[in-house]
Amino acid sequence: MPNMEPQAIDIKVFQTILLTWFKEHGRWFPWRESGLSSYQLLIAEILLQRTKAATVDKIFTHFFNVYPNWKVIASAKLEEIENTLKPIGLHKQRAERLQKLAQKMNLNDSVLLSSRAELDAIPFIGQYIGNAVELLIQGKNKPLLDVNMARVLERYFGHRKLKDLRYDKYLQALAHDIVDHPDSISLNWAILDFAALVCQSRVPKCSTCVLQQTCTYYLTVVEIKNFRNE
DNA sequence: AACCCGGGGCA
DNA sequence: TGCCCAGGGTT
Secondary structure (H helix, E strand, O other), X not given: OOOOOOOHHHHHHHHXXXXXXXXXXXXXOXXXXXXXXXXXXXHHHHXXXXXXXXXXXXXXXXXXXXXOOHHHHHHOOHHHHHHHHHHHOOHHHHHHHHHHHHHHXXXXXXXXXXXXXXXXXXXXXXXXXXXXXXXXXOOOOOOOOOHHHHHHHHHHHOOOOOOOHHHOHHHHHHXXXXXXXXXXXXXXXXHHHHHHXXXXXXXXXXXXXXXXXXXXXXXXXXXXXXXXXX
């Protein structure tokens, strides 16, 4: 019954175990420090698109030394932005997007960042970054639902119906329920870290996983394999 | 709702 | 080499 609606108690167990795991095993990144500006928080999410956190970590500090605010990046030479972003990939695309975004944000970023409707109207700001802004800047309980969070939730609670996670109502609702928590940010980070360190795409570390006893994937796939001695 | 795009990292 | 990574736009 992997696709049954998870009960509230299941979600509670999942939250509690992961938050405990996070306190000991969570990763540290500069963009998780307190006191970052909304400028830094939003740029960080753009740098993290389709890019491993460890990769972004390599240029994060340098980037903000060179480009400390919207104004600087808005008036910079596009080639220079590209060069700064080159080590993390997708640099041509990201440089152009960042500069256009900066030129818009430089005028009234406080207005744009406070409204989801305004954000959705900005090119290259999709569902994920919209949620990230609401979570990290507006203080709302929103999921950083990417392929990694999706993989963890689906293995534990059951698989989505649609291929594209952005339109899958089951997955969207589940992710919202999971991070609807007093410490929504930590829970989001816990799931992302858990996805990167334990519940990995290719070879998940089920044998040492703290969620093993209540995980759909473990109970239906891994245990059967063990039983057959495969 | 499926497909395409884009680069570095890694087994 | 193919798959993966804090996605987004297009058809």
